Amino acid sequence: MTHYGCSLLSCGVIDERTFEMDDYQGAVARWCPGCGDHSILTAVQRLLEEEQLKPEETVFVSGIGCSSRFPHYLNTYGFHGLHGRALPVATGVKLERPELNVFVVMGDGDCCSIGAGHWIHATRYNVDMVALLLDNNMYGLTKGQTSPTTPLHFPSNTQPRGTYLEALNPVQATLGVTNASFVAQTAEWIPAHLYETLKAAYHHKGFSFVRILQRCPVYTASVYDEAVRKPDVIEMMVHDDGIYLPDLDQIYKQKIVHNPKDIDGARRLAEVTERVRLGVFYRNEALPRYEDLRRLPAHTAEERVRLLSEELDRYAV
Amino acid sequence: MSPSSRAAKRGNGDGDAVSARGRGLRPREIRDATVIRFAGDSGDGIQLTGSQFAMESALAGSDIATLPDYPAEIRAPAGTTYGVSAFQVHFGSTDIKTAGDELDVLVAFNPAALKVNVQDLRIGGMVIADESSFTDRNLRKADYESSPLDDDTLAPYQLIKLDITRLTEEAVKAFGVSAKEARRSRNLWALGLMLWMYGRDRKATVEWLSQKFAKQPDVKNANIAALNAGHAFGETAEMPSDVVGYTIAPADVAPGLYRTVTGTEATAWGLLAGVRAAGLGRLVFGSYPITPASPLLHSMARLADYGVVTFQAEDEIAAICSAIGASYGGALGVTSSSGAGVALKTEALGLAVGAEIPLVIVNAQRAGPSTGMPTKTEQADLLQALHGRHGDAPLAVIAANSPSDCFEVAMEAVRLATRYMTPVIMLSDAYLANAAEPWAIPDMNELPVFPVEFRGDPEGFHPFLRNSETLARPWVRPGTPGLEHRLGGLERSHETGNISYDPENHARMTEMRAAKIAGIANDIPLQAVEIGREGSALAVVGWGSTYGPIYQGVRRARDEGSDVSHIHLRYLSPFPRNLGDLLKSFDRILVPEMNAGQLVHLLRSEYILPAEGLNKVRGQPFKIAEIVEAIRTRLGE
Ligand SMILES: Cc1ncc(C[n+]2csc(CCOP(=O)(O)OP(=O)(O)O)c2C)c(N)n1
Numbered sequence: 001m002t003h004y005g006c007s008l009l010s011c012g013v014i015d016e017r018t019f020e021m022d023d024y025q026g027a028v029a030r031w032c033p034g035c036g037d038h039s040i041l042t043a044v045q046r047l048l049e050e051e052q053l054k055p056e057e058t059v060f061v062s063g064i065g066c067s068s069r070f071p072h073y074l075n076t077y078g079f080h081g082l083h084g085r086a087l088p089v090a091t092g093v094k095l096e097r098p099e100l101n102v103f104v105v106m107g108d109g110d111c112c113s114i115g116a117g118h119w120i121h122a123t124r125y126n127v128d129m130v131a132l133l134l135d136n137n138m139y140g141l142t143k144g145q146t147s148p149t150t151p152l153h154f155p156s157n158t159q160p161r162g163t164y165l166e167a168l169n170p171v172q173a174t175l176g177v178t179n180a181s182f183v184a185q186t187a188e189w190i191p192a193h194l195y196e197t198l199k200a201a202y203h204h205k206g207f208s209f210v211r212i213l214q215r216c217p218v219y220t221a222s223v224y225d226e227a228v229r230k231p232d233v234i235e236m237m238v239h240d241d242g243i244y245l246p247d248l249d250q251i252y253k254q255k256i257v258h259n260p261k262d263i264d265g266a267r268r269l270a271e272v273t274e275r276v277r278l279g280v281f282y283r284n285e286a287l288p289r290y291e292d293l294r295r296l297p298a299h300t301a302e303e304r305v306r307l308l309s310e311e312l313d314r315y316a317v
Numbered sequence: 318m319s320p321s322s323r324a325a326k327r328g329n330g331d332g333d334a335v336s337a338r339g340r341g342l343r344p345r346e347i348r349d350a351t352v353i354r355f356a357g358d359s360g361d362g363i364q365l366t367g368s369q370f371a372m373e374s375a376l377a378g379s380d381i382a383t384l385p386d387y388p389a390e391i392r393a394p395a396g397t398t399y400g401v402s403a404f405q406v407h408f409g410s411t412d413i414k415t416a417g418d419e420l421d422v423l424v425a426f427n428p429a430a431l432k433v434n435v436q437d438l439r440i441g442g443m444v445i446a447d448e449s450s451f452t453d454r455n456l457r458k459a460d461y462e463s464s465p466l467d468d469d470t471l472a473p474y475q476l477i478k479l480d481i482t483r484l485t486e487e488a489v490k491a492f493g494v495s496a497k498e499a500r501r502s503r504n505l506w507a508l509g510l511m512l513w514m515y516g517r518d519r520k521a522t523v524e525w526l527s528q529k530f531a532k533q534p535d536v537k538n539a540n541i542a543a544l545n546a547g548h549a550f551g552e553t554a555e556m557p558s559d560v561v562g563y564t565i566a567p568a569d570v571a572p573g574l575y576r577t578v579t580g581t582e583a584t585a586w587g588l589l590a591g592v593r594a595a596g597l598g599r600l601v602f603g604s605y606p607i608t609p610a611s612p613l614l615h616s617m618a619r620l621a622d623y624g625v626v627t628f629q630a631e632d633e634i635a636a637i638c639s640a641i642g643a644s645y646g647g648a649l650g651v652t653s654s655s656g657a658g659v660a661l662k663t664e665a666l667g668l669a670v671g672a673e674i675p676l677v678i679v680n681a682q683r684a685g686p687s688t689g690m691p692t693k694t695e696q697a698d699l700l701q702a703l704h705g706r707h708g709d710a711p712l713a714v715i716a717a718n719s720p721s722d723c724f725e726v727a728m729e730a731v732r733l734a735t736r737y738m739t740p741v742i743m744l745s746d747a748y749l750a751n752a753a754e755p756w757a758i759p760d761m762n763e764l765p766v767f768p769v770e771f772r773g774d775p776e777g778f779h780p781f782l783r784n785s786e787t788l789a790r791p792w793v794r795p796g797t798p799g800l801e802h803r804l805g806g807l808e809r810s811h812e813t814g815n816i817s818y819d820p821e822n823h824a825r826m827t828e829m830r831a832a833k834i835a836g837i838a839n840d841i842p843l844q845a846v847e848i849g850r851e852g853s854a855l856a857v858v859g860w861g862s863t864y865g866p867i868y869q870g871v872r873r874a875r876d877e878g879s880d881v882s883h884i885h886l887r888y889l890s891p892f893p894r895n896l897g898d899l900l901k902s903f904d905r906i907l908v909p910e911m912n913a914g915q916l917v918h919l920l921r922s923e924y925i926l927p928a929e930g931l932n933k934v935r936g937q938p939f940k941i942a943e944i945v946e947a948i949r950t951r952l953g954e
Contacts (some may be wrong), residue, residue: 054798056798056801077795077801077803079803082638082668085665088635088636089638089642092642093795094642095626096646096648100796294628296621304593307623308590308623312586
């Protein structure tokens with residue numbers, strides 16, 4: 001995301017405030033103990049602090065679900081809207097206020113099921129914001145129903161003998177959308193990688209889609225078990241223009257060099273294998289952003305009145 | 318406001334100059350008002366012909382009302398009855414408030430157009446038919462066994478058969494356009510003839526053609542030649558001897574600068590004027606195309622210069638959600654739709670009620686249920702507007718009664734939305750969206766203002782603090798330090814603004830939301846009697862686009878001596894404070910509606926009144942005669 005405009009405080013005046021982690025702290029998080037959402041919240045707070053984002057210029061928009069409680073746990077502006085509809089609300093905020101830092105938090109039911117239409121179109125609009133998919137492979141808030149990303153044969157309350165369908169792959173789907181400009185995948189149990197990915201997403205000018213693999217200790221505890229316990233299941237996509245954390249080399253030995261400019265490579269790597277790939281699949285800042293395409297002509301209020309009067313007179317009789 | 322080249326003062330006798338010219342050899346007869354309908358295939362340019370005729374009539378000083386009627390299919394198979402497109406113009410020197418009950422003149426470009434429209438022609442009215450299109454093939458398509466131009470089908474009318482196709486071809490021969498192009502100028506030939514018949518000028522039409530076909534000089538010249546040839550045909554008395562021209566005196570309207578306006582255009586400008594009156598920088602208009610609401614999105618899309626951001630969203634849900642996001646961001650979010658599209662917005666409307674977000678929703682109602690009759694008018698969404706949400710979710714509902722009234726009502730929607738931090742539904746309908754009438758252009762600098770105050774003071778702030786007078790919560794623009802807050806659909810504590818599941822609190826918040834909307838009644842005008850008097854024998858109570866026919870019907874009945882009054886509601890939620898007492902003063906109440914009985918249901922349950930419905934669900938406006946007839950039977954006359 002980028003920073004233009006100025007806050008009410010900083011306009012013409014030097015804003016001497018510095019923000020600590022605590023300044024971003026909202027209500028006490030009420031997710032289950034062991035829920036991956038806690039570490040995502042921590043990483044986000046760290047990002048806000050490191051980037052010194054002004055709380056008043058930052059907006060978190062969410063849908064409905066456990067993960068969508070996110071905005072309440074931050075002391076920024078926030079909007080906790082409808083199940084599946086976080087992206088259009090965020091688009092509306094940006095249409096009016098392109099200068100704000102907008103983050104969108106969605107669950108997998110939220111983004112990939114009920115909100116799937118908006119997901120495709122928001123990707124194509126490429127409005128400058130960060131979209132986080134907190135993917136626990138299950139409907140959490142409503143207590144354990146199959147989601148589009150639930151792995152094949154994994155049981156749930158709605159499909160007790162296991163799901164019938166192959167899981168939808170959100171990264172692959174996003175990479176298939178025209179005008180997709182930033183697609184990354186990370187895991188909440190690798191905080192350093194999570195943080196770096198959030199940072200890259202934040203600094204990207206355009207719609208940054210990040211799928212965060214997230215453990216749900218209640219309904220999908222076993223899904224990411226292997227990936228958590230066996231680092232070799234994870235393959236880090238590394239590149240100077242993507243994410244490379246040498247400190248992680250010791251643990252995550254499987255690496256593949258992938259240039260985020262390479263869309264064909266990205267699509268190949270997004271295909272499902274036994275490997276879980278983390279890193280930046282694709283990044284392209286040259287793609288058009290909706291808010292730039294739709295920037296309004298700059299007119300003063302007086303000019304607008306004059307123009308409107310002329311418009312009304314045009315077909316006067 | 319600076320008059321531009323096409324602007325002219327009305328009501329100052331300009332029309333005399335027009336009607337004095339172009340007199341044929343035979344003297345002109347005087348008429349007060351006339352109703353003409355042009356009808357043909359959807360590819361015949363009927364809508365353009367009709368609107369140009371209306372424009373020339375308005376320029377000549379007539380009061381006008383127009384009613385376009387077009388098929389749902391863009392290009393239905395040529396010559397079929399379901400592909401017929403029509404445009405009706407009612408114009409005259411009197412106060413014109415409807416598109417007219419009966420036609421005086423029907424211009425029919427083919428048998429199908431004649432077939433579906435002739436029943437609206439008054440006995441003795443005139444049919445002008447293009448003979449050459451009454452071929453065997455076209456007659457069959459329209460289900461005529463023999464040509465109505467040759468048998469006695471049209472005996473009750475005055476029939477004028479003209480070979481308009483051939484006459485047009487002759488007129489445009491010199492311009493080297495193809496036979497097909499030539500045929501396409503038929504509508505202009507007919508327009509020229511009708512302009513002659515009513516002593517109207519051709520200048521604005523010539524100017525418009527010159528602009529439209531600036532890049533195709535041959536087409537431009539051919540079209541102008543066709544227009545002139547039709548006019549000359551009347552002028553040089555090639556018409557049958559019993560056909561004369563008419564003179565219609567200019568209407569007696571207040572002097573001022575006027576333009577013709579459709580309900581759609583008036584809504585667009587009203588919203589914009591409202592946003593300016595509220596002192597807001599921008600209006601964010603999120604919408605998804607649907608007939609008959611799409612033209613509003615088209616109109617708004619042309620207003621980027623005036624601070625309008627349009628967002629053609631991926632669906633209606635995204636459209637309203639983007640408007641909600643924009644309002645949260647500090648603009649006014651507006652969305653519009655019709656029928657099925659409004660249904661899709663209902664979940665988000667509930668969110669806007671719960672989060673107390675200012676928002677305007679324009680519903681151009683169409684005939685339902687489901688896809689229904691997309692291009693036909695109805696007012697059957699009143700109960701949906703009032704109650705069509707989950708939970709107790711009150712909001713403000715107001716309705717426009719004529720195309721030009723849409724301006725004021727749209728402005729009022731913005732005022733209520735921003736002052737009360739609530740979604741406001743503005744009801745219009747397919748008729749209002751498309752119909753046009755003259756409108757006195759207001760001076761933008763003299764319109765009322767109702768500036769919004771964004772909260773900036775962090776002291777004691779929470780997002781559900783209420784203004785003691787309006788009960789509205791504060792509006793805060795993100796970017797304001799110290800006022801960071803979260804909004805959403807979860808219930809809030811009235812004391813802290815935090816999420817709360819406390820039973821007492823929910824009861825209290827439910828009451829508060831209702832009281833806020835009910836309180837709007839203290840901030841709107843008392844209900845007036847449009848014509849007639851309080852306490853008369855019968856009140857005819859309407860809302861929305863039935864205004865014209867009810868007004869004229871009541872006036873006619875009163876002229877005949879009936880003790881009847883007209884009351885027309887703009888505010889449907891809440892009702893004006895005095896409405897119950899006012900209605901109780903009448904012996905009987907009749908409620909005409911283009912639905913199966915919705916306002917009547919509300920009035921009966923709200924005020925325990927024996928109100929009675931008069932319901933029409935034919936996809937068409939009421940006729941004046943239907944109202945007069947209903948009044949007569951109620952009053953036993
Ligand atoms: C329109 C609508 N349909 C259904 C629901 C019920 N609902 C709430 S959250 C949810 C799914 C939650 O799953 P997910 O989006 O994956 O988020 P999580 O809770 O796992 O974080 C559902 C179905 C709703 N709130 N609104």
